[in-house]
Amino acid sequence: MWLHSKINKPSKKTIAVVGGGWAGAAAVAELVFAGHQVDWYEASRQLGGRARAVEVEGKMLDNGQHILLGAYRECLNLLKRLGIEQNDSFLRLPLQMVYPNGTGMHFIAPKLPAPLHLAFALLKAHGLNNEDKFALARFSTTARWMDWQLNVDCSVSELLNRYQQTPRLIEFMWRPLCIAALNTLPEHASAQVFLAILRDSLGAKRSASDMLLPKTDLSRLLPDACARLLQENGGRVFLGARIDHLEQHPSFWRIRSNTSTMIPEVNYDALILATPAETSRRLLASMSGIQTPAALSPPIEYSFENSLEASLEKSTEQFKSDTGLFDIPQFEYEAICTCYLQYSSELRLARPFFALRDDPSVQAFGQFVFDRGQLHSDHAGLLAVVVSAPQQEFELPHAELSKLIARQLANDFKMPALENPLWSRIITEKRATFRCTPNLKRPQQTTAYAHLFLAGDYTHSDYPATLETTVRSGVTAARLASS
Incomplete structure (x- = not known):
């Protein structure tokens, strides 16, 4: 059920949230729950950001298939506060890593208290020999003893080698888990961030490791629900509203657009930039004044050259740091491809999803396949294959990549008919996530400007760029803006 009741709290502040993705949605909901007056701005004509719905062949599909974890506390708590029932919105499955027809391992955690669920899953796992099982048990025990912390960060590959994980265990469990969680190859991925995910899933209660599909x-799951909540409580949503400038005044903020005429003249007590890192960096660069931590300063009109003339001893780097232009670093990004393949409506896999053995040397690129028909009645016969952190396959034409993925499915499932779908579609998010490398510096959510806050999966967190990180950042930014 949806939450339709109004929030019975007096309005405290007038706050603008810029960015219509999950970070902006979480910030909007938290602000409305706190009783603030909120305006929500999105440059595109649709809410959702990089986790949104698209129409394909008459079906509403996600621009990429996602899995949430039971450990995603902020995500699940926000959905609960919005009145969204978990059972209606998710298929909840125990932790598992199952490959089709003996092409890899078969690991499913039973419904037992932690850590017995992992012990029994390991005992009954197929496709792993005793050496593999002992290595996995040793890694889990050592990680718990270390409290899932490293003194010095390193790559996931280095961590696994350090603790003598077997090649088979790395190939069929650790590598796909790392790519799925961080969207970064193990040789490049942060071991500390990977351990944080394992801590909150494998190292917590059994339900925390559950997989939620x-x-x-x-879009319907969160952003649309937050938009309804906002509008029911007197707030406004502006779509197609690209923000180009932020204006700083003695006691308020204003936002400006070069192209949109719908931006109202409103004095905002606080701003939340829930936009991608590059957009937030551009908006910070549009600032015309320097912010002191305690209060809003009067706007100071100056160009970069004028500031140097006024203070010759300041270096370029120091100037930009003072004005917030270096608050957000330049990130490297990884793409995610999702290949949708439609078959006869009678097609049904044995499980809602399987892991796939990817091997670019034989042009097998798919890493996970989802049977959408087991998630939505209108999607019978539709499979979604995910390719995370793509390398050479990213350069292939879509028709060729779809054909290779269909052939991989036919071979792995030993079902020749899978090689000939009725139709296929590739959806690629070129900047799906930042590359989550060791010791990566991510910006705090506070900025050099009072009452101006950042939200997004790129902000400071011990988690990678997940929906949970995104929601956490939005909630945190809203609480900062409320204080």
């Missing part, structure tokens, strides 16, 4: 599209 959305039954509805991601």
